[in-house]
Amino acid sequence: MSTEPENLQELVNRRYAHGFVTDIESDSLPPGLDENVIRAISARKNEPAFMLEWRLKSYELWCEMQEPKWAHVHYPPIDYNAISYYSAPKSDKDKPQSLDEVDPKLLETYDKLGIPLHERARLAGVAVDAVFDSVSVATTFKEKLSAAGVIFCSFSEAVQKHPELVEKYLGSVVPQRDNFFAALNSAVFSDGSFVYVPKGVRCPMELSTYFRINAANTGQFERTLIVADEGSYVSYLEGCTAPMRDENQLHAAVVELVALQDAEIKYSTVQNWYPGDENGVGGIYNFVTKRGDCRGANSRISWTQVETGSAITWKYPSCILRGENSVGEFYSVAVANNHQQADTGTKMIHIGKNTRSTIVSKGISAGKAQNAYRGLVRVMPQAAGARNHTQCDSLLIGKECGAHTFPYMEIRNPGARIEHEATTSKISADQLFYCRQRGISEEDAVNLIVNGFCKEVFKELPMEFAVEAQALLNVSLEGAVG
Amino acid sequence: MLEIDNLHASVGGNEILRGLSLTVQPGEVHAIMGPNGSGKSTLAQVVAGNESYEVTAGSVRYAGEDLLELAAEERARRGVFLGFQYPVEIPGVNNAYLLKAALNAKRAHAGLGEIDAFEFLQLAREKMALLDMDPKFLNRGVNEGFSGGEKKRNEILQMAVLEPRLAILDETDSGLDIDALRAVAEGVNALRDPDRAVVLVTHYQRLLDYITPDFVHVLSAGRIVKSGGKSLAVELEEKGYDWIKEVANG
Ligand SMILES: Nc1ncnc2c1ncn2[C@@H]1O[C@H](COP(=O)(O)OP(=O)(O)OP(=O)(O)O)[C@@H](O)[C@H]1O
Ligand SMILES: [Mg+2]
Numbered sequence: 001m002s003t004e005p006e007n008l009q010e011l012v013n014r015r016y017a018h019g020f021v022t023d024i025e026s027d028s029l030p031p032g033l034d035e036n037v038i039r040a041i042s043a044r045k046n047e048p049a050f051m052l053e054w055r056l057k058s059y060e061l062w063c064e065m066q067e068p069k070w071a072h073v074h075y076p077p078i079d080y081n082a083i084s085y086y087s088a089p090k091s092d093k094d095k096p097q098s099l100d101e102v103d104p105k106l107l108e109t110y111d112k113l114g115i116p117l118h119e120r121a122r123l124a125g126v127a128v129d130a131v132f133d134s135v136s137v138a139t140t141f142k143e144k145l146s147a148a149g150v151i152f153c154s155f156s157e158a159v160q161k162h163p164e165l166v167e168k169y170l171g172s173v174v175p176q177r178d179n180f181f182a183a184l185n186s187a188v189f190s191d192g193s194f195v196y197v198p199k200g201v202r203c204p205m206e207l208s209t210y211f212r213i214n215a216a217n218t219g220q221f222e223r224t225l226i227v228a229d230e231g232s233y234v235s236y237l238e239g240c241t242a243p244m245r246d247e248n249q250l251h252a253a254v255v256e257l258v259a260l261q262d263a264e265i266k267y268s269t270v271q272n273w274y275p276g277d278e279n280g281v282g283g284i285y286n287f288v289t290k291r292g293d294c295r296g297a298n299s300r301i302s303w304t305q306v307e308t309g310s311a312i313t314w315k316y317p318s319c320i321l322r323g324e325n326s327v328g329e330f331y332s333v334a335v336a337n338n339h340q341q342a343d344t345g346t347k348m349i350h351i352g353k354n355t356r357s358t359i360v361s362k363g364i365s366a367g368k369a370q371n372a373y374r375g376l377v378r379v380m381p382q383a384a385g386a387r388n389h390t391q392c393d394s395l396l397i398g399k400e401c402g403a404h405t406f407p408y409m410e411i412r413n414p415g416a417r418i419e420h421e422a423t424t425s426k427i428s429a430d431q432l433f434y435c436r437q438r439g440i441s442e443e444d445a446v447n448l449i450v451n452g453f454c455k456e457v458f459k460e461l462p463m464e465f466a467v468e469a470q471a472l473l474n475v476s477l478e479g480a481v482g
Numbered sequence: 483m484l485e486i487d488n489l490h491a492s493v494g495g496n497e498i499l500r501g502l503s504l505t506v507q508p509g510e511v512h513a514i515m516g517p518n519g520s521g522k523s524t525l526a527q528v529v530a531g532n533e534s535y536e537v538t539a540g541s542v543r544y545a546g547e548d549l550l551e552l553a554a555e556e557r558a559r560r561g562v563f564l565g566f567q568y569p570v571e572i573p574g575v576n577n578a579y580l581l582k583a584a585l586n587a588k589r590a591h592a593g594l595g596e597i598d599a600f601e602f603l604q605l606a607r608e609k610m611a612l613l614d615m616d617p618k619f620l621n622r623g624v625n626e627g628f629s630g631g632e633k634k635r636n637e638i639l640q641m642a643v644l645e646p647r648l649a650i651l652d653e654t655d656s657g658l659d660i661d662a663l664r665a666v667a668e669g670v671n672a673l674r675d676p677d678r679a680v681v682l683v684t685h686y687q688r689l690l691d692y693i694t695p696d697f698v699h700v701l702s703a704g705r706i707v708k709s710g711g712k713s714l715a716v717e718l719e720e721k722g723y724d725w726i727k728e729v730a731n732g
Contacts, residue, residue, distance in 0.1 A: 429534065430570045437530050437566075438580065438640065439558035439587035448583060452574030452623070 029086040035059060038187055041086045045156055050167050058176040058186030065180045074341065075285060075312055078250055085188045085221075141205070148204050150234075151196040155223050158194035165196055169227050173256035173293040173320070181252040181287040181314075185221045189254070192223035197232040197263075206462055208237040222253040228263035230296065235266040237465060252287045261296025261323065268461055269305040270469050271313075272476075290317035294326035297352070302329035304460040306469040307344060308337075308476040316374065318347035321355035321383075328357040331457040333469075335476050336369030336401070345374035345406075350386040350416070359390040362454050365401035366477055372404040379416040386416040394424040395453050397446065397477070425453075447474045483508045483679050484529070484648055489540035491528045497538070498524045500704035506648070509676040513690055513715060514683045516701035517723045522683045523567050525701070526652045530564040531557045544648065558584075559591035561647030565637040565654045567683075572624040577636070578606060580624050581643055588644060609642040612672065614665045630657040638669040649673065650681040655689040667692030687715040700726050 029037055038059050042052040067078070145152050151162060158166050176186040197203050228234050238255075257265050271286075292301035303317040319328025330346040348357035357377065365371040371394065379386045394403035405422050427449050435445035451458070451470055458466045484506040491499040498521045506512055516522055528535050529542060531554030542549040549557060572580070586596045597605075610617055615635055625633050634654050641649055654666055670680060670693050682689065690698075690712060698714040699706045700723070708714065708726050718726075 425573070428570070431572050433532050433534075433554060434566065434570045434572070435580070435584075436554040437532075437558050437564050438584035438644070439555050439591070440580075440583050441555050441587070444583065444587075448575050448580065449572060452572065452576065452579075455574055 029084055031084045032081045033059075033083070033085055033188070037085050041188060041190075044086060045159070047159055048163050050163070051159055054171065054176070055187050058183050059188075061177045062180065062183035062187055065177075065183055067180050078285070080184075083220075083250065086190070144204055145207075148201055149198045150201060150203050150207075151194065152207055153194055155189070155192040155194050155225070158225075162194070162196070165227065166194070166225070169225055169256070169258055171256075173258060173291050174254050174289050179289060182254050182289040185223060185252045185254045185289070189221040189223040192253070193226075193236075194224070195226040195234060195236065197228045197234045199229045200231040201229075202232065203234040206235045206237055220251045222251075224253070224255040225258075226256070226265060226267070227258045228260065228265050228299075230260045231262040232260075233264045235462065236268070237462065238267065238269045239271045250285050250287070253289070255288070255290040255317075257290075257292035257301055259292065259294050259296065259299035259301050259323075259326075262298045263296060264300040264302075265292060266302050267292070267304070267317075268465060269303075269307070270461075270465060270472065271305065271307050272472060285312045286315065288313075288315040290315065291320065292318070292328070293320045294323050294328060294352075294355075296326070297323040298325045299323050300327040300329075302327075302331070302460070303346070304329075304331040304457065305344075306333045306335075306454075306457070306461070306472065307342065308335040308472055312340075313342040313344055315344045316346055318349070319357060320349045320351065321357065321386075322351045323355075324352040325354045325356075326352055327355070329460075330357075330359045330361070331460045332360070333362045333364070333454045333457045333473070334371060334373075335364045335473060336366070336371040337476055338367040338369060340367075340369045342370070343372045343374060345372075345376075347376040347378070348388060350377075350379040350383040350388070350413075352383060354385040355383055356386070357388045359388070359392070360456050361390075361392045362457055363392075363394045363403050364397065364450060364453070364473075364477070365394070365403050366397035368400045370402045370404070372406065374406045374408075376408040376410070377418060378410040379413045379418070381412045383413050384415055386413060388416075388418045390418075390420045391456075392420070392422040393453065394422075395450065396424065396426045397450075443478070446477060450474075450477060483545060484681075485541075485543045486525075486529075487541050487543075489525075489528070489542060490538045491524060491535050492538055493524065493535050498535075498704050499528065501540070502701075502705055503540075504699065504706060506679045506681060508647075508679055509674075510696045511674070511680045511682065511693060513695040513698045514681060514701055514706075515685065515698065515715065515718055520701045521704040522701050523652055524704075526564055526567075526650045526681075526683060529557075529650060530554060530562060555587070559588050563641050563644060563646030563649045565634075565641060565649065565651035567652040567656075569625050569628075569633040569637055571626050571628075573626045575624045576620075577622050577624050578603075578620040581606060581620075581640060584640065585643055606639075606643060609639055612642065612665075613639055613669050614661070615639060631659060631662050634658055635662060635665065638666050641673065642669050645673065647677065648679050648681070650683070652683045653685065654682075655684050655686060663689065664692060687719045690715050702726060 029040055035056060038055050039052065042055055171186065174182050176183055195207060226234065226236060257267060259265050290303065294301055301319050305317065307313055317330060321328050328348050332344060334342045334344050336342045345361065346359055348359065350357065359375055361373050363371040363373055373392050375390060375392065377388045377390065390407065392405055394405065396403060403424055407420055409418060411418060427446060431449060432442055432445050435448065436442060440448065450473055454473065458469060461469055486502060486504045489499050489502045490497060502525060514522055524535060528537060531552065537550055544562065545560065582597065582602050589597060606620060607617055613635055619636065625636060628636060634657065637654060655663055658666060667689065682693065682695065695712055698710050698712060700708040700718065702723065
């Protein structure tokens with residue numbers, strides 16, 4: 001983050017030299033990516049100089065990087081110059097004015113998921129004044145949080161109101177150069193969430209993107225930063241079970257978590273991006289970098305995720321266990337149906353003494369889908385007493401799908417205790433017949449077996465989320481058998 | 483209640499049932515015996531609606547309906563229950579949960595609402611006590627890691643909770659110790675009622691000491707070759723099957 005002052009001056013000057021001041025007035029930028037586009041994004045968001053500098057540095061790094069090829073997924077090449085990197089939020093008059101104007105198929109899915117009526121309007125992007133209630137709910141929510149001293153706002157707002165916190169922690173977990181997609185995100189990110197929980201505070205409620213003002217339109221390059229100061233606790237819920245559509249195919253988000261001494265962060269995701277039709281057309285490519293840093297002693301970060309969407313998912317929520325006695329956890333259910341491809345997993349990097357990690361991964365493949373688990377457990381030489389337990393289970397539904405497991409272990413401390421268990425099972429015709437003989441329909445039998453398979457992960461989710469996740473799984477696997 | 487007429491069925495391209503006929507009236511208990519591989523389990527699976535078996539000829543009627551037209555779950559909801567010879571394990575699926583789902587499926591068919599959680603638990607506990615089964619089995623995965631005998635008891639528990647009109651028990655007595663055998667017999671006897679019928683597939687007349695059958699049939703090469711009363715089972719135990727095969731072939 002430290003750059004020569006002259007350099008900065010030069011950059012600032014160049015912005016005016018290229019006359020981008022007028023361009024930034026327009027609602028969206030033409031497709032393409034270069035330095036000027038980045039300046040325009042930053043100016044449009046009225047960012048302080050350090051932010052622009054940081055974006056430009058990221059862009060420079062990105063230009064030298066190669067798109068990774070090792071993930072177990074296949075997709076046509078992405079033309080990064082065909083993407084528009086900034087578009088202003090849609091105005092209300094461009095949005096559907098009521099649920100009558102929304103795709104009935106989408107509404108049918110909301111129905112199956114049991115989503116309340118007023119939420120449906122919001123999720124389907126109906127104009128704000130048609131959406132009742134949510135404003136007042138959000139207001140009381142904000143009041144409670146500020147009484148506790150918790151900062152929870154959009155990333156853009158944090159850049160304006162808490163630049164010192166943003167500057168201190170941004171990129172401190174996922175450096176700009178970390179990987180191709182993280183570098184791209186760092187250069188062009190549009191918006192996201194920011195959370196800061198002060199010392200010793202137990203956040204009085206679960207934070208959910210639902211309550212973030214401006215939750216819509218965070219765009220395809222979302223950025224989230226959560227900092228839990230010493231002795232604090234926060235549980236954060238991301239996403240929702242309703243299917244999310246987006247005309248932007250490429251999504252590359254970055255999430256950074258920082259847990260200081262004795263702090264705990266629980267991050268739960270239920271992700272249901274549009275996976276494309278049954279032939280895989282039109283789905284979202286989801287390339288996400290999520291990482292938590294257990295920076296202080298006795299800190300704890302746990303990731304719980306239920307992934308059912310996207311055409312392609314590439315995602316490895318990870319923990320860096322730096323503080324002594326720190327704990328990292330990863331609980332995941334990834335479902336791939338039809339032509340979906342999922343390549344997910346986690347990395348647990350043990351640095352501090354007596355650090356512990358737990359990985360529970362449940363992969364479900366149906367249709368023609370491919371599901372890969374990729375997990376790395378690295379124990380550094382100084383991490384005496386490190387322990388890891390990995391449980392990696394795959395469930396196959398049908399004959400044309402696949403599951404792949406790639407466990408990597410780099411153990412450089414001889415005293416580390418590492419356990420790895422992996423199983424692959426199929427929903428057998430015998431199991432289905434057994435259930436049907438007891439009067440349970442085939443579809444319900446599949447749901448029963450799948451939910452049983454995922455139980456260990458669901459129990460990590462907050463109660464209401466778990467119920468929704470279960471319903472979501474059932475909908476995602478509809479028609480998977482027979 | 484159950485009328486099987488000239489049933490032919492094959493699996494994997496082999497004809498296993500070759501013109502089997504059997505009639506079971508309400509209130510009756512029938513025992514089916516016969517050598518290994520004679521088609522006893524095949525008969526049970528075909529009646530229950532397992533689609534891996536192909537019915538090539540004949541008919542099966544149940545309570546006035548053409549049973550072969552109905553999907554397996556439809557048959558179950560109408561009261562057909564099969565106690566499996568080899569109950570399958572379903573890891574991770576809670577035993578109580580499956581049982582409740584099964585009961586609710588049946589109730590829905592009868593136009594009843596879902597059973598309340600408390601009521602269900604009471605019912606399950608009561609039936610388990612009858613079968614001398616430890617309540618902890620409710621919270622285990624379906625048959626997951628159960629011993630052979632425990633699996634069989636679990637089948638009887640399901641039967642006791644679902645109260646079928648036609649129960650077909652495929653070698654539920656095999657692999658049971660004396661106490662378990664008695665418990666299973668008790669479960670079956672508790673179900674006996676003028677409106678219900680039971681078909682017991684067994685190799686041992688021992689079970690029939692506890693559950694007195696109205697009829698005993700001998701199945702050989704896919705057909706019923708001899709029928710009689712309880713004394714036939716005793717005779718089989720003494721003489722084996724050879725003499726019957728000779729009678730059937732001759
Ligand atoms: N999938 C299959 N493919 C080919 N043959 C099969 C298949 N399944 C069963 N069979 C055969 O069908 C015949 C009848 O089997 P079945 O299980 O009905 O016998 P059973 O009378 O129940 O015998 P047991 O007393 O040993 O339980 C056996 O010869 C068996 O090998
Ligand atoms: Mg058999």
